[in-house]
Amino acid sequence: MSMLFNPKTATFDHLDAPSREIMRQTIDFFEAKGKARLKEDDHERRWYTDFLDFLKDKQILATLLTPPELAAGNPHARWDTCRNCAFNEILGFYSLAHWYAWQVTILGLGPIWMSGNRGIQEDTARRLREGGVFGFGLSEKAHGADLYASEMMLTPMGDGQYRADGGKYYIGNGNVAALLSVFGKNSETDAYVWFAVDTRQPGYECLQNVVNSQMYVSEFALQGYPLSEAQILSTGQAAWDAALNTVNVGKYNLGWASIGIATHAFHEAVTHAAHRNLYGKYVTDFPHIRQLFADAYARLAAMRLFALRASDYQRTASMEDRRYLLYNPLVKMKVTTEGEHVINHLWDIIAARGFEKDTYFEAAARDIRALPKLEGTVHVNMALVVKFMANYLFNPADFPVIGRETAPRHDAFLFAQGPTRGLGRIQFHDYRLAYDSLDLPNLAVFKAQIEALKAMLLAAPPTKEQSQDIGLLLSLGELFTLVAYGQLIIENARLLAVDDHLLNRIFDVMVRDFSRFALQIYSHPGSSPAQMDHCLKMLRKPAADPEGFQAVWEGHILPLVDGYAMNP
Numbered sequence: 001m002s003m004l005f006n007p008k009t010a011t012f013d014h015l016d017a018p019s020r021e022i023m024r025q026t027i028d029f030f031e032a033k034g035k036a037r038l039k040e041d042d043h044e045r046r047w048y049t050d051f052l053d054f055l056k057d058k059q060i061l062a063t064l065l066t067p068p069e070l071a072a073g074n075p076h077a078r079w080d081t082c083r084n085c086a087f088n089e090i091l092g093f094y095s096l097a098h099w100y101a102w103q104v105t106i107l108g109l110g111p112i113w114m115s116g117n118r119g120i121q122e123d124t125a126r127r128l129r130e131g132g133v134f135g136f137g138l139s140e141k142a143h144g145a146d147l148y149a150s151e152m153m154l155t156p157m158g159d160g161q162y163r164a165d166g167g168k169y170y171i172g173n174g175n176v177a178a179l180l181s182v183f184g185k186n187s188e189t190d191a192y193v194w195f196a197v198d199t200r201q202p203g204y205e206c207l208q209n210v211v212n213s214q215m216y217v218s219e220f221a222l223q224g225y226p227l228s229e230a231q232i233l234s235t236g237q238a239a240w241d242a243a244l245n246t247v248n249v250g251k252y253n254l255g256w257a258s259i260g261i262a263t264h265a266f267h268e269a270v271t272h273a274a275h276r277n278l279y280g281k282y283v284t285d286f287p288h289i290r291q292l293f294a295d296a297y298a299r300l301a302a303m304r305l306f307a308l309r310a311s312d313y314q315r316t317a318s319m320e321d322r323r324y325l326l327y328n329p330l331v332k333m334k335v336t337t338e339g340e341h342v343i344n345h346l347w348d349i350i351a352a353r354g355f356e357k358d359t360y361f362e363a364a365a366r367d368i369r370a371l372p373k374l375e376g377t378v379h380v381n382m383a384l385v386v387k388f389m390a391n392y393l394f395n396p397a398d399f400p401v402i403g404r405e406t407a408p409r410h411d412a413f414l415f416a417q418g419p420t421r422g423l424g425r426i427q428f429h430d431y432r433l434a435y436d437s438l439d440l441p442n443l444a445v446f447k448a449q450i451e452a453l454k455a456m457l458l459a460a461p462p463t464k465e466q467s468q469d470i471g472l473l474l475s476l477g478e479l480f481t482l483v484a485y486g487q488l489i490i491e492n493a494r495l496l497a498v499d500d501h502l503l504n505r506i507f508d509v510m511v512r513d514f515s516r517f518a519l520q521i522y523s524h525p526g527s528s529p530a531q532m533d534h535c536l537k538m539l540r541k542p543a544a545d546p547e548g549f550q551a552v553w554e555g556h557i558l559p560l561v562d563g564y565a566m567n568p
Contacts, residue, residue: 002563005090008564019076019086029054032567061102061133064084065105072129090260096257099257101172106253107181110245110247114415127178135179136250138171139168140167141167141170154184168218170210171218173216175199180199192239251329259300265368266560268360292348293345295509296345299345302506305489305492306334309491310331326388329381330485336372339371340369340372382477384423387423391424392480393480393483394454396429398429399429404495431487435486453483453518462476479521499555501552511542512542
């Protein structure tokens with residue numbers, strides 16, 4: 001049974017009936033549009049008014065993104081992470097440009113739903129019902145997303161009035177956003193502030209689309225933009241926390257966009273390869289091609305298993321359980337980079353076909369590169385992830401077991417995450433509970449690699465000088481990332497009854513990846529002789545499993561041939 005999403009067979013039976021209808025309507029929108037028109041719009045960089053009209057007509061954003069208390073009688077409105085995962089995957093599957101309008105709307109809503117400004121919240125809910133999209137005015141041309149260096153200034157004018165001056169750069173939906181949440185500083189107190197900007201009011205100027213794309217990634221300027229206390233969302237520490245907590249939520253979506261893109265590309269690639277005859281053999285008959293497909297499939301199945309399981313922890317989070325603050329960055333960082341590996345494997349298979357303008361793959365190969373680089377680079381997220389390493393590996397705590405969290409409910413905690421400090425004190429359940437729950441050949445090899453990593457951290461940890469070496473820490477972080485990644489994959493494989501052959505194949509790939517990153521530390525100019533010795537103990541070869549490989553090929557991959565093609 002395939003682990004991959006197929007729009008023509010997906011039932012969404014884990015969702016309630018109204019949610020299933022949203023997913024089916026969205027699939028029908030893209031399939032009715034057809035591949036040729038979707039590609040033409042992409043190549044011509046045509047703004048997708050038809051898509052926004054569809055979202056408005058079906059009240060999709062209002063239903064998916066409005067808290068129940070602001071829903072004006074819509075009984076199905078809520079922020080439901082499980083449901084949003086499915087919508088994320090569908091949009092990524094068809095078009096990253098269309099997904100982007102949804103993603104930056106989510107980011108733009110974050111500071112609003114996290115604020116105490118009921119008036120703006122009610123206005124926002126109304127604008128959602130009217131079909132509005134939103135945007136997140138954080139980054140600036142000279143400073144990127146460096147919050148400390150923000151030059152957007154809010155100047156008090158007396159009697160509760162302000163004027164805003166400054167520019168923002170790389171801001172999605174800046175051409176049509178109903179409201180933009182904008183981050184800046186009070187020019188008199190230097191306090192951080194979030195405020196709402198109406199793009200149709202004087203003082204707002206959309207300068208350009210900074211990318212050559214169908215999506216609109218704006219540069220905008222505020223020049224004496226007038227506003228009052230009624231437009232202030234948060235100030236001081238609350239504004240700082242809203243910025244980071246919004247990104248905590250939004251970055252999770254990036255992994256799902258990668259999953260959608262890579263899944264569509266896989267369907268297209270395996271069908272193409274199965275029908276292409278070279279030198280008297282079909283491409284799928286060549287052993288090295290089967291190896292590439294098996295690795296691509298294992299990586300893609302792992303991406304989906306991990307991201308689904310991370311949703312469970314996000315939905316059950318609380319001030320006492322903040323494990324999601326490790327898992328969400330991994331969805332953003334690890335899942336998106338794995339998507340690049342999947343596309344690279346597939347591109348090696350289909351070769352020149354991947355450049356052709358009528359393929360989905362041509363867009364996939366371009367778009368998959370964006371996702372590791374948005375909402376903080378891989379490097380920024382890795383610096384965050386390593387803060388959790390000591391407690392995760394050496395100081396576990398007791399937590400109740402979490403099952404699948406698919407119930408139709410509002411995830412209110414995402415808008416009340418609290419202070420963003422204290423990451424080093426967050427604890428996790430014992431990862432060994434997952435790893436010891438199964439007995440598979442490559443899982444055993446991987447567990448030995450984990451023990452070798454822990455031995456190095458205890459006997460030859462990074463010195464103070466090495467802790468300043470970002471290159472060395474990135475490789476060390478990759479090793480730790482694999483441990484947490486594997487844990488959630490195992491947990492979800494058990495919940496979803498994934499067969500052992502596929503799970504063993506996933507860990508075949510992960511054993512090789514672990515060895516690769518260990519070799520990077522061994523080869524790094526700054527690693528010590530003791531660390532090099534420990535790295536040699538991490539270099540392991542996967543356990544050979546020809547029977548399992550064949551089972552994955554015949555049971556998971558071959559059935560995908562001719563299983564899906566987008567309507568012409």
